[in-house]
Amino acid sequence: MTITVRHLAEWVRGEVLGDGDLPISNARTLAEAQPGDITFVEHDKHLTAWHGSRASAAIVPMSVPVNGRPIIRVADPLMAFVRVVQQLRGRPQEQGPNISPAAHVHPTAKLAPGVSVGPFAVVGEHCEIGANTTLHAGAVIGRYCKLGEDVVLHTHAVLYDECVLGNRVIIHANAVIGADGFGYRVQNGRHVKVPQLGWVEIEDDVEVGACSTIDRGTFGATRIGAGTKIDNLVMVGHNCVIGKHNILCSQVGIAGSTTTGDYVVMAGQVGVADHLTIGEGVTIMAKSGVSGNVAPGARVLGMPARPHREQVRILMTQDKLPEMRRDVMRIKKQLGIVEEE
């Protein structure tokens, strides 16, 4: 498939500078683009990469000057490029809403118009599913679940009984929502299970990554606030209340009953202990371990997590530790201080 720069510019309502008749056959990023490709420049800071790129044309911000190759100026180059890639690769749409005859939908479940259910998906008793929601192959939802509109459950996503999902929630493949929390009591030398009778409530516009797990509350809800995005292999323990617009990167683990404010960011492999309060706007840097409450707006690092600036000073001093040790020994020698046993 070949198309001119001018034609592409029409798709994205951009302004062409340079040769609009140049034919384009593919769309690739700056680093991967080959002659014949169109690419995109997200910010001015990528201009050097654009000059070095083999691409024949680019979609650029309004500020980028012509450099000999044709450009298409737009307000939002990333989203314009997304549109171009989608059109150029042009897979036909999946067939419309459809309940697969190989799915297992309980007769008491209520499905709004436009719901799709893939093969081997299961919808339990008394579930309610909002309009245009899609369950891909093998997605399983237990009894008494409520799903909003435009929800997507990818392949093999699992909802235990009584989970509640808002609108536009996306659950990726093999994620598990609503499994039992990790609650036991010791009785006669055995760990006796505390029944986990609560549920999980996920608000609008949340995305949950592949193989992540969010446990049900013990008696009430584990809650994920609207707009929060959760990466793959993340663990959210029972009774947690996660704020709105949080970012939980891959392999984060949050133990039970912890609360986060809005706009919290946890980088990869962060661990947070149970029953803590993480304030609004907190950033927890990668691999940190948090064992106490964190004040709003703080930026913490390390295990145990300390304020970022403090931790960096400690880390820089650590590099000097062997040298400091030699110094102290020299000083002791010079002062005639004898090593204690």
Add this chain to the structure above:
Amino acid sequence: MTITVRHLAEWVRGEVLGDGDLPISNARTLAEAQPGDITFVEHDKHLTAWHGSRASAAIVPMSVPVNGRPIIRVADPLMAFVRVVQQLRGRPQEQGPNISPAAHVHPTAKLAPGVSVGPFAVVGEHCEIGANTTLHAGAVIGRYCKLGEDVVLHTHAVLYDECVLGNRVIIHANAVIGADGFGYRVQNGRHVKVPQLGWVEIEDDVEVGACSTIDRGTFGATRIGAGTKIDNLVMVGHNCVIGKHNILCSQVGIAGSTTTGDYVVMAGQVGVADHLTIGEGVTIMAKSGVSGNVAPGARVLGMPARPHREQVRILMTQDKLPEMRRDVMRIKKQLGIVEEE
């Protein structure tokens, strides 16, 4: 649904103090309870929370005094509250034992009475399944597996061939039991797979969390001792022998051929290297990395893990590192010690 305090007390065989005729409509925890709710007080230390709670009544330990609101005294308030919640929320039971016509059970498999198999579940050749065991939708067990009585495999739990599960084992959704261990040998610059011919043996009363993985042994068994509880996203490597009544919290990873004694506790995100011996009653604190054997009863922390008390002293001194560095430089200056290059 509304019910009197006295009626609730009959359910849990408790003693009513105060107004037994008070109507109750819901059961929620101390923090979440609203007027009209019953709540529970697990220990005397929660008395302040009870005084501050909006709940209209509470289930309490025998020692708790009346404070104006009706209370129900019982020996075990948590389990009494569990019973109340179960009764108040009162979902009808799932239908009795049943082999779904949409399941795939191999004709050579032997199922004891009372076994339930959900839609799209698979039971392989020559499996034996004990009485009253439940396979939820999409649970898959390979060939030659043996499951005890009252086992629960949640949705999409996977057992590879030849796994052995005791009685009352619970495997949560998307957990994988018996995948190949991570064993290779370098030959001519390639990693050549060592066939993993062993199996996994899980003793009575073990619970395995969602998306956890327990690899099969190379030639023999990977073993999980009776009563051990494993949280979500935990990895147990091939040939491990985990003791009885261990607690492995979320995202713990144990490399191959490591052995743990009974009553070991590993907190979240702990990592343990391969071929180690972790003694009985050891506690490994959150995020620690263990690279050597740990003596029975020890409590270790850090990366590398050290005895807890030692590590805490080091961590406290670390806070003083920048200050120590300044001190050493001052001392050197005062003593006329010249910086070495």
Add this chain to the structure above:
Amino acid sequence: MTITVRHLAEWVRGEVLGDGDLPISNARTLAEAQPGDITFVEHDKHLTAWHGSRASAAIVPMSVPVNGRPIIRVADPLMAFVRVVQQLRGRPQEQGPNISPAAHVHPTAKLAPGVSVGPFAVVGEHCEIGANTTLHAGAVIGRYCKLGEDVVLHTHAVLYDECVLGNRVIIHANAVIGADGFGYRVQNGRHVKVPQLGWVEIEDDVEVGACSTIDRGTFGATRIGAGTKIDNLVMVGHNCVIGKHNILCSQVGIAGSTTTGDYVVMAGQVGVADHLTIGEGVTIMAKSGVSGNVAPGARVLGMPARPHREQVRILMTQDKLPEMRRDVMRIKKQLGIVEEE
């Protein structure tokens, strides 16, 4: 089943020394072997264990001397033992290639001869599957996927649309290939999803462990080089390019757009930040956190990761920190340096 040492030696083309008529009934490792068992000795360094073992016979390297019990000398004792175990345990082979009538294969998919598809597996539109490839029960591949020959997808392995797998690739149960990368932009206080339009390309002889996730590229490919082995619960972020013959141990996490050279090894729970270059032959030790590029051949440790030797020196000095602190205080006292406030 009982068989003589001589008969076993014929299976593995080994040389018998000692009593070839001794009957053998089982094959177990040195530590687990009982009288009547054959075991194996992989290296000379295991000779003491062999002398202490209860096994009645052993498969040994050419260098091992007779010690009274019969031995079978072979060039590669491990693989010879594998063969013996496989024969002794002798499960009948699974039935030949077969498309389960309970699978869901789209009519536009092209399956080469010898392909097996288990019950409840799904093959999407326009997929192409090479000869002798096996999809176990419930494995799901999306639209436009291409799989090579002799590929194995274990139970519930998931491939999103457009994934490409080479020959002899193994994907273990519940692993997810090609889920959306974790890409958002903040607009009006919300995290807005960047469509993930790329795909995943996995070269020949790669193995991916249970519950691991490899996200699709944003516009292009996330790539896994030939011969790379990935353990359970590993996360590879979008746009990563992993080299050939890498070893990624359990619970490793690699953030987006990072590149690794060939023969990189990451031990358990390592985390690597985004947009980094990890050189050929690098070893990253367990639990390390890498936040900068690593030069070829380096061996790094710690959080943040430093060259191994440097980090070990720092760690050793850390043990001395409390003592150093006391020393510095003594020195200050002796020199009359007053504590600053």
